[in-house]
Amino acid sequence: MRERVASAFAERGMAAEIALVGGGEIGQEAERAAADTAAAGAQDRRRFDAVVVGGGDGTVGTVAGALAGTAMPLGVLPLGTLNHFAKDLGIVTLDDAADAIAAGATRRVDLAEINGRVFVNNSSVGVYPYMVVDRERRQENFGRSKWLAMSLAFLRMLRRFPRRRLSICVEGAVHPCVSPCVFVGNNAYEIDLFDFGKRGALDGGELCVYVAKAASPAGLVSLAFRAAFGRLDQARDFETIRARALEIRSRASRLPVSRDGEVEFLAPPLRYRIRPQALAVFAPAPEPAG
Numbered sequence: 001m002r003e004r005v006a007s008a009f010a011e012r013g014m015a016a017e018i019a020l021v022g023g024g025e026i027g028q029e030a031e032r033a034a035a036d037t038a039a040a041g042a043q044d045r046r047r048f049d050a051v052v053v054g055g056g057d058g059t060v061g062t063v064a065g066a067l068a069g070t071a072m073p074l075g076v077l078p079l080g081t082l083n084h085f086a087k088d089l090g091i092v093t094l095d096d097a098a099d100a101i102a103a104g105a106t107r108r109v110d111l112a113e114i115n116g117r118v119f120v121n122n123s124s125v126g127v128y129p130y131m132v133v134d135r136e137r138r139q140e141n142f143g144r145s146k147w148l149a150m151s152l153a154f155l156r157m158l159r160r161f162p163r164r165r166l167s168i169c170v171e172g173a174v175h176p177c178v179s180p181c182v183f184v185g186n187n188a189y190e191i192d193l194f195d196f197g198k199r200g201a202l203d204g205g206e207l208c209v210y211v212a213k214a215a216s217p218a219g220l221v222s223l224a225f226r227a228a229f230g231r232l233d234q235a236r237d238f239e240t241i242r243a244r245a246l247e248i249r250s251r252a253s254r255l256p257v258s259r260d261g262e263v264e265f266l267a268p269p270l271r272y273r274i275r276p277q278a279l280a281v282f283a284p285a286p287e288p289a290g
Helices: 002-010 026-041 057-067 084-088 094-103 127-142 146-160 217-228
Strands: 051-055 074-078 106-114 117-119 122-126 164-170 173-179 181-186 207-212 238-243 245-249 255-259 262-266 270-282
Touching (some): 026 051, 051 057, 057 074, 057 084, 057 117, 057 270, 074 084, 074 094, 106 181, 146 217, 164 181, 173 181, 173 207, 173 238, 207 245, 238 245
Parallel strands (some): 051 074, 074 270
Antiparallel strands (some): 164 245, 207 238, 245 270, 255 262
């Protein structure tokens, strides 16, 4: 992988210092690169022109948090499993990413936060973090493969069907709900067949909250099948709330919460906010309309 990345940059006339960094250290490495450049900039000797991260969405979110609010642009190499953020930027392959970085064109995109922690895609409370915790337990204790462990976690979730009693507070208004899943997107997500799971804009300046209305395991399975075949109906399947900031309150002392696919336990209230255009990122030029 190091050779592939080095070759992609060298072929386009770019010099790259490549570091293979563990997940627990990657945020510190990004902060160091940005700080070194800021210090050098005062003496007119910039060490780096950009920070580039290769990995999944959780890794990208960690580095985005380190660079948020700075002038340092971020390049994204789609080297993870799903690469949702890269795809929303129009980057599918390593060559796409290298071309965009070499071209030097950047755009500013929104970041979102939960209790001060940055995410680039989405965060959720309910069945998804519940299944991830169970999947990781099965992988660690029983040596299951990722997909088998997730399938077993899905079946266990259906048997127990955790529904959270929550209050969503927006601008003084309180929206009580009992739901198996509350999903908070950094901008709005498409739910039709051809664009399911994608975002039309990364700089709309708002959070979009989707509260699943499924009231039973059968209802949740039906929701999943309709999603797979592009038959979701936003009005029928979700309560939708748009806001720049909100709180999710619960009587629980801690809640499992996903953030760009990574799960952690947080004490409520969960405070979400949008950070408009907080990150400069390399991206291909948009295709001409029509």
